Amino acid sequence: MQDLVSGIALGSTYVLLAIGLSMIYGILRIIHVAHAGVYVIGAWAGYLVWRSTGSLLLAVIAGAVAGAVAGVAVLQLVYRPMLDKPRYVPLIASVGVFILVADLMAKPWLLGPNPHQMNVKPPLPALRVGDIGVSGTALFVVLTAALLLVMLWLVFSRTQVGLRWQAIAADRELAGASGIDVNRAVLSNFAFGSALAGAAGVAYAAYTGSVFATMGDVPSYKAFVVVVLGGLGNVWGTVVAGFGLALLETLLIANFGYLLPRDALAFIVLILVLMVRPRGLFGRAVA
Amino acid sequence: MKPTPLIRAAAALALALGLVGCGGDAGSGDDTYTIGLFTPLTGFAAGDGKSSRTAAKLGVDKLNADGGIGGKKLALKVYDDASKPDQAATLVRKMIQQDGVDVVVSGSYSAQTRAAAPIVARADKLMVVGYAVDPSITEAGESIWRVGELASIQGKVGGELVTKNLAAKRVAILQVDNDFGASLVAAFRPYVESKGAQVVYRTKYPLDEKDYRPILSAANKARPDVIYAPGYYNNGADILKQAKELGVTAQIVGVEGYDSPNLIELAGQAADGVIITTELNRDSESDVVQSFITDYEKASGGRPADAVAAEVYDAVIIAGKALDDAGGADTEKLVGALENLDDFSDTTTEITKFDAERNAIRPGLAQVVKNGEFQFYASFDDPAVIEAG
Amino acid sequence: MSRLRVRDVTVRFASLTALSNVRLEVDAGEVVSLVGPNGAGKTTLFNVITGFVQPVAGTVRLDGQRLNGRGSARISRLGVARTFQVARPFPELTVEDNVIVALGRASYPHPLRTFGRARTPARRERAHGLLTEVGLPEPYDRPAGDLPVGHLRLLEVGRALATDPKVLLLDEPAAGLREPEVAQLERVVARLRERGLAVVLVEHNVPLALRAADRVIVLAGGEVIAEGTPDEVRADRTVIEAYLGTANA
Ligand SMILES: Nc1ncnc2c1ncn2[C@@H]1O[C@H](COP(=O)(O)OP(=O)(O)OP(=O)(O)O)[C@@H](O)[C@H]1O
Ligand SMILES: [Mg+2]
Numbered sequence: 001m002q003d004l005v006s007g008i009a010l011g012s013t014y015v016l017l018a019i020g021l022s023m024i025y026g027i028l029r030i031i032h033v034a035h036a037g038v039y040v041i042g043a044w045a046g047y048l049v050w051r052s053t054g055s056l057l058l059a060v061i062a063g064a065v066a067g068a069v070a071g072v073a074v075l076q077l078v079y080r081p082m083l084d085k086p087r088y089v090p091l092i093a094s095v096g097v098f099i100l101v102a103d104l105m106a107k108p109w110l111l112g113p114n115p116h117q118m119n120v121k122p123p124l125p126a127l128r129v130g131d132i133g134v135s136g137t138a139l140f141v142v143l144t145a146a147l148l149l150v151m152l153w154l155v156f157s158r159t160q161v162g163l164r165w166q167a168i169a170a171d172r173e174l175a176g177a178s179g180i181d182v183n184r185a186v187l188s189n190f191a192f193g194s195a196l197a198g199a200a201g202v203a204y205a206a207y208t209g210s211v212f213a214t215m216g217d218v219p220s221y222k223a224f225v226v227v228v229l230g231g232l233g234n235v236w237g238t239v240v241a242g243f244g245l246a247l248l249e250t251l252l253i254a255n256f257g258y259l260l261p262r263d264a265l266a267f268i269v270l271i272l273v274l275m276v277r278p279r280g281l282f283g284r285a286v287a
Numbered sequence: 288m289k290p291t292p293l294i295r296a297a298a299a300l301a302l303a304l305g306l307v308g309c310g311g312d313a314g315s316g317d318d319t320y321t322i323g324l325f326t327p328l329t330g331f332a333a334g335d336g337k338s339s340r341t342a343a344k345l346g347v348d349k350l351n352a353d354g355g356i357g358g359k360k361l362a363l364k365v366y367d368d369a370s371k372p373d374q375a376a377t378l379v380r381k382m383i384q385q386d387g388v389d390v391v392v393s394g395s396y397s398a399q400t401r402a403a404a405p406i407v408a409r410a411d412k413l414m415v416v417g418y419a420v421d422p423s424i425t426e427a428g429e430s431i432w433r434v435g436e437l438a439s440i441q442g443k444v445g446g447e448l449v450t451k452n453l454a455a456k457r458v459a460i461l462q463v464d465n466d467f468g469a470s471l472v473a474a475f476r477p478y479v480e481s482k483g484a485q486v487v488y489r490t491k492y493p494l495d496e497k498d499y500r501p502i503l504s505a506a507n508k509a510r511p512d513v514i515y516a517p518g519y520y521n522n523g524a525d526i527l528k529q530a531k532e533l534g535v536t537a538q539i540v541g542v543e544g545y546d547s548p549n550l551i552e553l554a555g556q557a558a559d560g561v562i563i564t565t566e567l568n569r570d571s572e573s574d575v576v577q578s579f580i581t582d583y584e585k586a587s588g589g590r591p592a593d594a595v596a597a598e599v600y601d602a603v604i605i606a607g608k609a610l611d612d613a614g615g616a617d618t619e620k621l622v623g624a625l626e627n628l629d630d631f632s633d634t635t636t637e638i639t640k641f642d643a644e645r646n647a648i649r650p651g652l653a654q655v656v657k658n659g660e661f662q663f664y665a666s667f668d669d670p671a672v673i674e675a676g
Numbered sequence: 677m678s679r680l681r682v683r684d685v686t687v688r689f690a691s692l693t694a695l696s697n698v699r700l701e702v703d704a705g706e707v708v709s710l711v712g713p714n715g716a717g718k719t720t721l722f723n724v725i726t727g728f729v730q731p732v733a734g735t736v737r738l739d740g741q742r743l744n745g746r747g748s749a750r751i752s753r754l755g756v757a758r759t760f761q762v763a764r765p766f767p768e769l770t771v772e773d774n775v776i777v778a779l780g781r782a783s784y785p786h787p788l789r790t791f792g793r794a795r796t797p798a799r800r801e802r803a804h805g806l807l808t809e810v811g812l813p814e815p816y817d818r819p820a821g822d823l824p825v826g827h828l829r830l831l832e833v834g835r836a837l838a839t840d841p842k843v844l845l846l847d848e849p850a851a852g853l854r855e856p857e858v859a860q861l862e863r864v865v866a867r868l869r870e871r872g873l874a875v876v877l878v879e880h881n882v883p884l885a886l887r888a889a890d891r892v893i894v895l896a897g898g899e900v901i902a903e904g905t906p907d908e909v910r911a912d913r914t915v916i917e918a919y920l921g922t923a924n925a
Contacts, residue, residue, distance in 0.1 A: 254501035257490035
């Protein structure tokens, strides 16, 4: 049971990161590796704000804003000129941006090579029921993720932009021919998805209690596993896959130890799932 | 900067072609001896690299201030191995073949030092190892000596601490999945079992793990009195914080890898109460130790000394003594000087002697974190604990 | 001045000249049928007008304003709407949302409103009105992907109209429709013309094409081979040889 709680908290951070990636893949069909760079930038901004204000809530907001700005910058400066090129072109550029961010972050005037502690004062009281405990920070992370997911769901399903995102994801060309300003919708999609990544960075930093320049390395590929598992571009499949993977990791490690490296597990699950369901857990059949 | 693969490849090529560091017999002239230190200045262990560099400088300055080595000055060259064994191997080759280093000092971890040791031994150079614990390092050759405490000894010290001082009957082991963890546990486990304690849970965690909740909660279910958790300060900090969050009440026992101000910085309040086995006794009455602690803090801009710093400092002091006693940089004479060395009074880690395997022997030491500081907890003199075998 | 004016448009795909020096003019309140055998270049002409394909020569103007060189979204917002030969819905959106998502500028006075509710009562009413007008039966709350082919074509027309166009390009809207639906479509086209839209109708159903049109243009091999009133074209020898004779035999 304790492991269930831990898995959900960890899963919240996976989902927040992966869902932005899924949105962006859905709308642009770009393998946006630099998303993990946005995650680190968000964590860094959140860390700075936390250090000067002591507030985790402000830190998450700062992370989201910094994430949105960084994501939009990547879109406008890097991807925009190469959207008509074969898809490996933006992919290579994206990997380049990610490495650049990690290297810059390791500079002493940014995060530097050492981890920094981010032992936030839990913004919520800890819960303890029997021998199951949830720290205030974990609770905050889960609630933040839940809130952001509900918000995203509302935007997606209720608002005009949400409808436009769905239309562009389904058929970009047709969306354009139907009068949708595709560039602007892609921009807001990127801003939203990147804000979630920035918030995820802060949430993960607060949950583990540290911030470091290379914190995006594992997420850079694990988020993809989650996205592919969920069915490429299927935002709600991503939510299920993110929580599922975190729970699986937590339960396996708790019960059997590290039979396999934690991060290899993601790939093993991916391979097994793709063998049975080539389009991911919730991918749709070929149109 | 963490070099990009491309830059790294270019750098490797440049090194291979001998483009960098040519003519680098930096200071190994007639009036200078050069010590070459390899240590991780970048990468996950960069904190230990900085401690090593500061401490080595301090050691060299101290020796020079005391009149140098038989009339000559001592110089220090620092090399960044980025926590990579292959890079450490490349660097010691460069030190020896191009830069004319007289004595190599390891300020790095076991894997890097193990990669470097056979190269140094084959080139017939002296290497004094700071804090790397892997027993096989000194087996590379007669010219490889170690200041740090062997894992096989530190594991026994931990076992003694856990079974005697803490009187634990049920022990859980969470070990970092590398040589450091493996060699400590290889000594710790049989020792505690021989003293009648039971290992109720054991698992390995990866070096870069961030989320220990699953294994902590699994360990906690086994109702241990003590959780022995060999690893480094970043592992230790997360373990301490997350154990507190989960309400784990067992005493957590760490190792030398925890001995860093970073542990306390990263873990904050959660660090209080952790007990570790280590080498630097901050409460020692020795003037050498106290002035080292003061000087180090000054040199590092306020960062307190840690075990890594003390061991690297001692490695430099030992290297200096060897050069002094041998009256030159001839390796055979240096080894002879070390074999006959019996005065360790100016080292900071209470070395009493080198054993036949060229490993330093000293009393075992445990420290506890109280109010955000490492303090004396216990020391161990029993030769059965603190000597190999 | 004509509402839509296509001047000397030439399109090449590698060695193939898909259109050469094609001219087309459509006035407000006029229906022009564009007929011709398979591969004549009809769809390509629509692609040029809507910005999907760039011509190597020639211009496209709407009310004198140049369209070619602009993106398709911009062209759509300037007032040119089209349907696709192979019906192309947003399959996961509901029938209603397919229309709502395309609703013209008029219903979004301010860009920030895009973060507002998509399905306001006014917009839903407008969408339902359009869907009823094109003759698509309810329910409108199921995914568009579930519609039968005939209904998808009607949805295409409804979505095109949602953009408030001045010019409507219909690419074989009657293909796959049943008789009553064709009749309904014909009525829709007539009503749009009444309302002052300029309509270009590409149709393989020649009787329909001739019935619905004010003027007919015959395209073959990328060239305009005949142009005139339905009666003139019906009587044209070259046309009968090139197209009607075989297709209508
Ligand atoms: N994108 C393209 N690339 C290469 N060739 C093309 C392209 N689009 C159309 N063509 C070619 O241009 C010619 C005209 O095609 P188009 O689709 O315009 O004909 P159409 O008159 O619409 O025919 P149909 O009645 O079959 O729909 C054809 O030979 C077609 O193969
Ligand atoms: Mg066609």
